[in-house]
Amino acid sequence: MCLDDQILNTYLDGELEEPFRSQVEEHMSYCSACRDRYKKLKNLKLMVEASVISDSEIETRKANVLRMIENTCFSKKKPSFFKRQLRINLPAFATVAAAFVFVFVGSIVYINRETNQFIPPNVENTIDENNVNLVNSKTVKTIDDYSLEEILDSLDKRGYTVDLKIKGVAPVTFE
Amino acid sequence: MELRSSDEAAFRQVYDQVFPVIMKVAFHVTYNLDVSEDICQDAFIRFFDKNMVFETMDDAKFWLIRVTKNLAINQIKRKARETASIEKLKQVTPTSSYKDGASQLLFQESTESVRKAVAQLSEKYKTVIVLKEYAGLDYKQISKILNISESNVKVRVHRARKELEVLLGREDA
Numbered sequence: 001m002c003l004d005d006q007i008l009n010t011y012l013d014g015e016l017e018e019p020f021r022s023q024v025e026e027h028m029s030y031c032s033a034c035r036d037r038y039k040k041l042k043n044l045k046l047m048v049e050a051s052v053i054s055d056s057e058i059e060t061r062k063a064n065v066l067r068m069i070e071n072t073c074f075s076k077k078k079p080s081f082f083k084r085q086l087r088i089n090l091p092a093f094a095t096v097a098a099a100f101v102f103v104f105v106g107s108i109v110y111i112n113r114e115t116n117q118f119i120p121p122n123v124e125n126t127i128d129e130n131n132v133n134l135v136n137s138k139t140v141k142t143i144d145d146y147s148l149e150e151i152l153d154s155l156d157k158r159g160y161t162v163d164l165k166i167k168g169v170a171p172v173t174f175e
Numbered sequence: 176m177e178l179r180s181s182d183e184a185a186f187r188q189v190y191d192q193v194f195p196v197i198m199k200v201a202f203h204v205t206y207n208l209d210v211s212e213d214i215c216q217d218a219f220i221r222f223f224d225k226n227m228v229f230e231t232m233d234d235a236k237f238w239l240i241r242v243t244k245n246l247a248i249n250q251i252k253r254k255a256r257e258t259a260s261i262e263k264l265k266q267v268t269p270t271s272s273y274k275d276g277a278s279q280l281l282f283q284e285s286t287e288s289v290r291k292a293v294a295q296l297s298e299k300y301k302t303v304i305v306l307k308e309y310a311g312l313d314y315k316q317i318s319k320i321l322n323i324s325e326s327n328v329k330v331r332v333h334r335a336r337k338e339l340e341v342l343l344g345r346e347d348a
């Protein structure tokens with residue numbers, strides 16, 4: 001009697017116990033039909049295994065998550081300035097046309113820990129006549145003149161822990 | 176060797192060994208890298224917060240796999256509800272991730288069709304295939320994680336492969 005797929009799969013996974021194991025091997029030594037079927041099942045298993053997520057993608061995500069955990073679970077050394085997760089879930093149909101990434105940064109307050117003063121990077125912090133300018137002629141930089149990157153960089157240099165999470169939603173592809 | 180999950184040194188040890196496994200589980204259930212990253216983060220933060228003691232590395236690993244599996248299954252269920260109007264096939268985008276260095280068209284094609292087929296399996300079969308083929312667990316370990324008997328695992332693995340064969344065969348035709 002020939003071997004069924006259930007037995008061949010169990011054998012393939014190395015989980016078939018004696019004496020069945022030897023019986024399977026003996027049968028396959030003379031039955032080419034079962035040998036062929038076994039080969040097919042083995043190829044299927046190899047093909048599935050080969051479709052595994054790549055090591056490099058795992059490593060990237062591993063580093064991302066560890067950074068996040070170090071900040072939320074282990075970090076007692078650096079003062080955490082703002083720790084906020086911004087996540088916008090788009091309905092699936094909105095992702096068809098393009099992937100949208102919204103970044104909203106509101107009410108960022110800069111406080112110098114030593115002096116308790118507001119300290120936007122290189123921004124003068126007093127407001128008087130000298131400081132009031134027409135928008136198109138102003139020479140003094142305000143917070144609006146800085147890119148998000150520069151603001152984060154400035155905070156980072158001052159020793160704050162900054163977590164900024166921007167989530168993009170991958171577009172759905174239609175083939 | 177005892178492991179306390181909130182102890183930083185122990186945590187790092189577990190993280191280093193177990194992260195790749197749970198990332199594989201999360202990815203091959205959801206087929207979305209960003210979602211998988213969130214799920215893994217969630218699982219490890221729960222692990223840390225619970226301050227549990229595990230007798231062995233394997234116990235910690237199984238705990239994390241179980242939590243990850245549940246989070247991933249919940250995520251696809253939620254997503255299925257949200258996108259009920261869109262055809263099932265189209266919500267899967269298994270295109271972003273390929274094995275290192277393998278850029279041959281043929282290989283990519285088979286990777287993509289396998290992933291699509293896995294995504295189409297019912298929850299019951301998908302879970303055992305992911306734990307078996309991607310997480311590399313044996314029947315006994317899977318039975319512990321899923322709380323079912325070993326012979327039940329054996330049958331599910333067999334039926335899942337049968338279904339995969341049908342799904343993949345249909346695509347060739």
Ligand SMILES: [Zn+2]
Pocket residue numbers: 001002003027031032033034035
């Ligand atoms: Zn035979």
